[in-house]
Amino acid sequence: MSRNNLIVETLVVGQMAANCYIVRDGSVAVVIDPGDDGQYIIDTLQKYSLTLKAIVATHGHFDHIMAAYELQISLGLPFLMGKGDEFLLKNMRASANHYLHITTDPPPTVTKTLADGDIITVGAQKLSVIAVPGHTPGSIALVSNEWIIVGDVLFSGGAVGRTDFSYSDKEQLMISIQKIRSYPEDYILYPGHGEKTTIGDISQLFV
Template sequence: MNIFTYSLGAMKTNCYLLSDGENSLIIDPGDEADFLLEQLIRKRLRLKAIIATHGHFDHIMAAYEIQASIDTPFYIFKEDMFLVKRVNETAKYFLGYDPQALSPKNIRYLKKGKLTIQNFEFNIFQSPGHTPGSGCLYFKKENAIFTGDTLFKKGIGRFDFSYSNKNDLDHSLKNILSLPEKTLVYPGHGESTIIKDEKNKVF
């Protein structure tokens, strides 16, 4: 599996394009839908799904635009649908202008456990704390986990929102950090890291 990382939008959110050479997944398309569609064309990839690690606007704002060009499902935990539904309202507040963002369609709810989409096989971890419906995608074979805004290099997700929960976040982090130490961590912002390097920095 090839992993392409793009830092997109005003919030510099990491969007990940996963490819098996023919089919692809997009994780956290926060902005710049035209750019992402261009990458799919250039790489001659068929998009099979969009997956959000959580519902914040800077992780989902390009999803609808992509779906307008490609009929593909959007996966997210149900607990974050309240954020998905107010994507434009939240984006306007944080960006200072009206991006006229539309909420994704063709929504499918993530559930804990194994998920297979085409040749992509991975485990879904529910990792609440930053948001109630935060989740991680763990590719055991590839030794990689996509953590959204739960775990960063030298940092953890915010827990000062009205709907955040520090105790839940601590529990989620303990689960993630129990993975093999050489597991690659692909966060929602900033550089990638490995579990070993983050263990002593978080707790």
């Protein structure tokens, strides 16, 4: 496949320092995992004169979606997430209050659920959706020709997503990690928290 021109802007948002990604082709963009600080995200879009087309969540945990409602209402945008994680939206406000002792906006309204093999168009470029369940049932990753946004599946240094939730599945998570590792070693991995890494670096830790 040919290389593409998608640019990834990383914004670290919220008390849990989640990575929010603005992926753009020219002046057209999608925002991925708007975990908090909605105005900061909007200001960044305006800074680059970007037209936002959609909001996408890699999974339904509150620290990745708390600003989605603000963006959806302010900008009139569709909200997309993996099929199987919709139930987590109902718990978003309670979870944020439990872990961070804050009151949040309501959860966003799901416009479309995404499944393995779906395509998200960003300008003239495309992102492929792959299902990567385990951390949550509906976790997804977004694949370009150079990189993958992996959410909380795995992180720089070899840490992996939590599987101690009642709905998590450690075996599925390991299968999802192997799916990600099947891509070329020079692919950059953009995780839900922390620094980016590469498949080559991660693969050395899962021998």
